[in-house]
Amino acid sequence: MISGYDVVIIGAGPAGLNAGLRLTSVAALQPPAVLLIDRMAPWEKPIPCAEGVGRLGFEEALEIDPSWIRLVISKASFYSPDGTRVTYADANKGFIIDRAKMQRDLADKLRKRGVEITLGVKAVGVTPVGDDGRRRITLDNGETVSARVVIDASGPVSLLGRGEDICWKPYDLEPAYFVVADNVECDTDAVHIYMGRNVAPGGYAWVFPRGNGAANIGVVVGRNQIKGVNLRDLLSDFLGKNFPNVNILTYFAGSIPCGYRRGSIALPGLIKCGDAANATNPVSRAGIVEALMSGGLAGSAAFDMLSAGGVRQQKRICADYEKAWVEKRGARHLKLAKAKESLAKVPDGDYNTAARTLQSMSADKISMAKIFGVSLGRFPRLIWALRHLM
Numbered sequence: 001m002i003s004g005y006d007v008v009i010i011g012a013g014p015a016g017l018n019a020g021l022r023l024t025s026v027a028a029l030q031p032p033a034v035l036l037i038d039r040m041a042p043w044e045k046p047i048p049c050a051e052g053v054g055r056l057g058f059e060e061a062l063e064i065d066p067s068w069i070r071l072v073i074s075k076a077s078f079y080s081p082d083g084t085r086v087t088y089a090d091a092n093k094g095f096i097i098d099r100a101k102m103q104r105d106l107a108d109k110l111r112k113r114g115v116e117i118t119l120g121v122k123a124v125g126v127t128p129v130g131d132d133g134r135r136r137i138t139l140d141n142g143e144t145v146s147a148r149v150v151i152d153a154s155g156p157v158s159l160l161g162r163g164e165d166i167c168w169k170p171y172d173l174e175p176a177y178f179v180v181a182d183n184v185e186c187d188t189d190a191v192h193i194y195m196g197r198n199v200a201p202g203g204y205a206w207v208f209p210r211g212n213g214a215a216n217i218g219v220v221v222g223r224n225q226i227k228g229v230n231l232r233d234l235l236s237d238f239l240g241k242n243f244p245n246v247n248i249l250t251y252f253a254g255s256i257p258c259g260y261r262r263g264s265i266a267l268p269g270l271i272k273c274g275d276a277a278n279a280t281n282p283v284s285r286a287g288i289v290e291a292l293m294s295g296g297l298a299g300s301a302a303f304d305m306l307s308a309g310g311v312r313q314q315k316r317i318c319a320d321y322e323k324a325w326v327e328k329r330g331a332r333h334l335k336l337a338k339a340k341e342s343l344a345k346v347p348d349g350d351y352n353t354a355a356r357t358l359q360s361m362s363a364d365k366i367s368m369a370k371i372f373g374v375s376l377g378r379f380p381r382l383i384w385a386l387r388h389l390m
């Protein structure tokens, strides 16, 4: 590494990689000096993620290579607390992707565009802007590098930017625990979501197929409902009840930032994106497409900052970046974050009754509008819970 760069990107996840791609594509004529660092080579270990994405958002966020797609998903099956199954066929479809392959390929593409990539170093701090207009990034190997713009794409828990007027910590960080297993019997063109207080209080259990009889099976629990809950026991009960014959290959734990608040996600010389900017959908807990999208916006904002005349212009770029995110996903996430707690309070019985009503309809008649219609029409508590979405 040299000591000074135009842009330093921290984190080689979907957000950081897409930030680099966008930055280097808008800046094709005058390539800036860009360093991308990660505390590890994320693609060399299994990535703690169920790897499900919606097709439309994924295609909007970046150019997809077909080799990243493990499976095409055309349905979502919801299981109410008493096990009633409702299947919703989504014409837009979704994918189960191979994140390791995608991230490795994107990193290779960045290298070809001249981005320097250093893996195995962790950023331990980012200073405020100095008199020379640069921030300094302290690394755990004792070195320091400087940059005119830092893109923090370091995921939910790195806390960079602490002490400045920026969202530096995760909101509503929820714990998740899951296994990758084989010998799993389930439809491979569907994702399976299980709800109920005994299944995963305030969250859900999921079964996402991976092909060849394998699946990713896990639980995520609401932060306000976690007290007294042991995630390992919860998952073990779920597996014992629903998939007693699976062969567990690996266990993983992870955290998902599931809250969203308005608040600064960029300052002159420091732009946050992906999980580091709480970009995850608070209810579905999906964050891959969101990280790719916000990373793309961050890359463009970083490019604009490099040519900005002064602090005032940089602040304008920060405001435009935040506005672009609010328009793309933030406004919706704010509503979902508000609805989430109320949804967690709806009794299991309401979900059971709604599911039974929907189950009696033929699958091709079930649409999202129907699901909402049935639920809202029958249960005042659900209407109240969903008032934030109206």
Ligand SMILES: Cc1cc2nc3c(=O)[nH]c(=O)nc-3n(C[C@H](O)[C@H](O)[C@H](O)COP(=O)(O)OP(=O)(O)OC[C@H]3O[C@@H](n4cnc5c(N)ncnc54)[C@H](O)[C@@H]3O)c2cc1C
Residues within 6 Å of the ligand: 010, 011, 012, 013, 014, 015, 016, 037, 038, 039, 040, 042, 048, 049, 050, 051, 052, 053, 121, 122, 123, 124, 153, 154, 155, 156, 158, 176, 177, 178, 218, 253, 254, 255, 256, 273, 274, 275, 276, 280, 285, 286, 287, 288, 289, 291
């Ligand atoms: C169990 C689980 C299942 C999930 N399933 C899905 C799913 O099916 N679909 C979906 O859309 N989303 C899912 N998510 C959410 C999704 O994984 C994240 O939202 C997404 O990875 C966010 O991307 P990111 O680039 O912001 O952060 P990350 O993918 O977390 O990448 C951050 C990178 O930064 C590196 N890093 C961290 N700190 C530092 C540091 N200080 N210095 C240097 N490098 C650092 C990390 O090593 C990492 O490579 C799941 C999350 C979990 C925990």
